[in-house]
Amino acid sequence: MSGKLLASGVFFITASAMTLLGVASAATFNTDKVSFRDITGAVEITTTSGDEIDVEIRQGKKFQTIEVVEKDGVVIITGKQWREDVDPDCCNNRITRDFHARKDRKLTTGEPVDEVFFSDYPTIVVSMPVSGDVDFVDARIKLDMQRLNGALSLDACYVYGQTSDLDQAVIGVIDGSRLVIGNVAAGLEIDISGDADVMTGDAAMVDVDIAGPGDVVLGDIDGMLDVSIAGSGIVRATRLDGPLTTRIAGSGGVAVKSGRADKLRATIDGSGGVYFGGAVTQPELRLFGSSEVRMKSVTGRVVHHGGGDVYIGDEVFSDE
Numbered sequence: 001m002s003g004k005l006l007a008s009g010v011f012f013i014t015a016s017a018m019t020l021l022g023v024a025s026a027a028t029f030n031t032d033k034v035s036f037r038d039i040t041g042a043v044e045i046t047t048t049s050g051d052e053i054d055v056e057i058r059q060g061k062k063f064q065t066i067e068v069v070e071k072d073g074v075v076i077i078t079g080k081q082w083r084e085d086v087d088p089d090c091c092n093n094r095i096t097r098d099f100h101a102r103k104d105r106k107l108t109t110g111e112p113v114d115e116v117f118f119s120d121y122p123t124i125v126v127s128m129p130v131s132g133d134v135d136f137v138d139a140r141i142k143l144d145m146q147r148l149n150g151a152l153s154l155d156a157c158y159v160y161g162q163t164s165d166l167d168q169a170v171i172g173v174i175d176g177s178r179l180v181i182g183n184v185a186a187g188l189e190i191d192i193s194g195d196a197d198v199m200t201g202d203a204a205m206v207d208v209d210i211a212g213p214g215d216v217v218l219g220d221i222d223g224m225l226d227v228s229i230a231g232s233g234i235v236r237a238t239r240l241d242g243p244l245t246t247r248i249a250g251s252g253g254v255a256v257k258s259g260r261a262d263k264l265r266a267t268i269d270g271s272g273g274v275y276f277g278g279a280v281t282q283p284e285l286r287l288f289g290s291s292e293v294r295m296k297s298v299t300g301r302v303v304h305h306g307g308g309d310v311y312i313g314d315e316v317f318s319d320e
Helices: 115-119
Strands: 003-007 010-014 017-020 024-029 033-037 040-048 053-058 066-071 074-078 123-129 133-137 140-145 148-155 158-163 166-174 178-180 184-193 197-199 203-211 215-221 225-231 234-241 244-250 253-261 264-270 273-281 284-288 292-299 303-306 309-312
Touching: 033 123, 053 074, 148 158, 158 166, 203 215, 203 234, 225 234, 225 253, 234 273, 244 253, 244 273, 264 273, 264 292, 284 292, 284 309
Parallel strands: 033 074, 033 133, 040 123, 040 140, 133 148, 140 158, 148 166, 158 178, 166 184, 178 197, 184 203, 197 215, 203 225, 215 234, 225 244, 234 253, 244 264, 253 273, 264 284, 273 292, 284 303, 292 309
Antiparallel strands: 003 010, 003 024, 017 066, 024 053, 053 123, 066 074
């Protein structure tokens, strides 16, 4: 499908690819999938009941060349790679297993977005079908996205902003990122490297992987929660009804306010902790160092290997 491009008052039609060249440019495509690659700037996505994608580029203070290509039913929006090193994707190695013990640890509150920085770069405005899919690779973006009944894949070097409700999502952010997303109807995967914050609404099932002091705040989870933390990261949820699996190396923590853990498995090496403010069935605990597990109530046998401290209600659990 050919794209239609409007740039600096001149109308162009190309068979496959377009380079947006003016102060403002626009293009329309008959598809429902969009991919952002090597983009630095603000991205605003609105969703409609239509079947076309409209792309508008508004240049910032400094001119940036952006290419728009439709390939195999996907609109690909590509900017200039901004990193100086030669790795193909700055996020390929975002999760490491190095950690530092918690010292005077405080929950991050989020730094304000650097408006001066983003004012130099383009604003990309996309209107697309609500049923479509969106993905980002290697992005430095200020994001504002409406509800999407499709999937969001965000593999970003830096992101600041928010999305509304999603069908499913894979969120990968690194140091300095601050992201708020709405409810996720199906699966939600979150990878954090460094001091970054992600806050979400409710989800059906969640997988969280943190390297460093990142924070994840979750709503209600009606399914499994699987958490891996290397460092001092913290994962909090309001409620869980389903199995809980945690692996912590360092001083990280997992806290669930209420619900029912049909099976709780915790492996902790360090000073980390797991806190479940609801009913737990058959917990399996492998604890080393000064780790701690607290559960409001337990049904079934408690399997406890290693050391650490285990509490059921206000009472200390003993293997004896």
